[in-house]
Amino acid sequence: MPSMAIIELRGLSKSYRVYQKAEGLRASVRGLFRREYRDVLAVRGIDLDVEQGEFVAFLGPNGAGKTTTLKLLSGVINPTAGEARVMGFVPWKRENAYRRRFALVMGQKNQLWWDLPAQESFRLHQQIYRIDPGEFRATLDELTNLLDVETLLRQPVRELSLGERMKMELIAALLHSPDVLFLDEPTIGLDVVAQHNIQQFLKYYQQRRRITILLTSHYMKDVGALCKRVVIIAQGQIKYNGSLTGIMGRFSGHKVVTLQLDEQQRTDGFERFGQVIEVQPPKVKLRIERTAIPRVLAAILDQHAVFDVAVEDPPLEEVIAELFSQVDERLQRRAAGGER
């Protein structure tokens, strides 16, 4: 039976050759004649299936291989090994039939004509992607309306704010109604309001059109608002692939307990119950192991006059930061042990 996945990756790997230069002038001169290169394994053996209509987030520290994976999927680079199929196409063959059906938006790269109004870039996209004029008009009206940029279409792109520009980039990418959309940090550098606008738009658009989106982002808010499935990549490998809430269960063995004490209570001496995160009399915040919660809570309530208790999961950012640093440590230990 054929697979239903719209994106299939099997053992996808990519290594780069990076020029290594020691510090100093002498090394620079030596570099003129003989260069030393080091292979960097950006992506090592990724297997992944994405179903049609999914909104998947790629998370990972800088240099983890997220962007490289998106570049592989959009055909900008060839893999060193492995296979990929997107809608049945091999991306790096760069067939026009494939290129008309996906879009790539990079938050740090500008695809619009800098000196011209965005409208002109859109017009060009209409021609490049051979969009039917009626359809073009309707799509453009819908997108500009949703993103609230109707009045900005005639303004040169260079005079738009970063948030406005990002909206225009999204419109340009969606004009040809792609079935698959790759977003590389679409909200980077944006203020909270602009971030929120773009999230809302993506959410609405994705649900309405049922398109498949892969997103990389450093903002947990993006991920939390948009994606049900999260893929965590570190050192070019998938470390986690599942639901957002599943990350908590798997990687965070702790909960955060906030105690609102009676005004007269002393706020010291809580170290014996768990790790004290914050003391703001009469409030104390503790980190307590998940399994120990019932026992510790009972002990606290027994020994202190407590007004109010809140038991929460730690913020997602923290869990993921912790996860990343664990991975980092492991890597350092391995390097120190000479095992590579």
Place this chain on the structure above:
Amino acid sequence: MYARAVVYWTILRITLEERLVYRGDFALGTLMRFLPIITQIFLWWAVFDSVGGTSSDDRVAGYRFQNVVAYYLLTMLSRAFSSMPGLASGIALQIRNGEIKKFLVQPVDMLGFLMLSRLAHKLAYYTVAAIPFAFVFFLCRGFFVDGWPDAGTLAAFALALVLSLLLGFFLEASIGLIGFWFLEVSSLLFVYMLLTYFLSGHMFPLDMLPAPWNHLVAVLPLKYLAYFPSAVFLGKITGLDLVRELCIAATWVVVFAIVSRVMFHRGVKRYSGYGG
């Protein structure tokens, strides 16, 4: 076919619009083209003055003073077709800063796109420069002492100009595409500019060169960028020679069109293999 024509037309129109955004730069760039020729006329004035005079029939390497000025006016016109300011460096920059990805992700051919935007730049330039060019040629009509060419020669001249534009484009595009291998091509470009200045006939009429240099420039493609169209206009190349030379120019255009195409193909392969 029709769809493709519409794509090309849109690219042409949009790049034209882009070109007209910076009015001041555009106007200044158009007018400044006329400046170098004045210094060159004075230089040759001095050369002819030292050997006898500018009005007599004294010749330097077969050229009278009037011939030389006419030649310069014509090379200025040729260079308006064959020079491609910013093309090579622009390509190299796009490779270096990754903008080239656009052409890998979108269903559009980079060289075709660049060619069209260049044509748009040229069209905008000719539209604005036509009047000053005509004015300068009118003022200098006295230097064309051997009379104006006939219609056949003019047609050959026009063809030579078109070929020089195409050759200039593909030559510079090829140099820019070297950026796939050596990220920085500005020194290389400088050498190319310098060679072009000497060997295209931009600096002096190439038939002034003594042997063996004249043989060397005769087989290089660079002469078709400036010397060849001017020589055609001045009636130095006629009959079968003219046909042969036009064919050679066209062959060079095809050669460098293929070279740039192959380089782009290989370059993209390398780019997607190593960089990205």
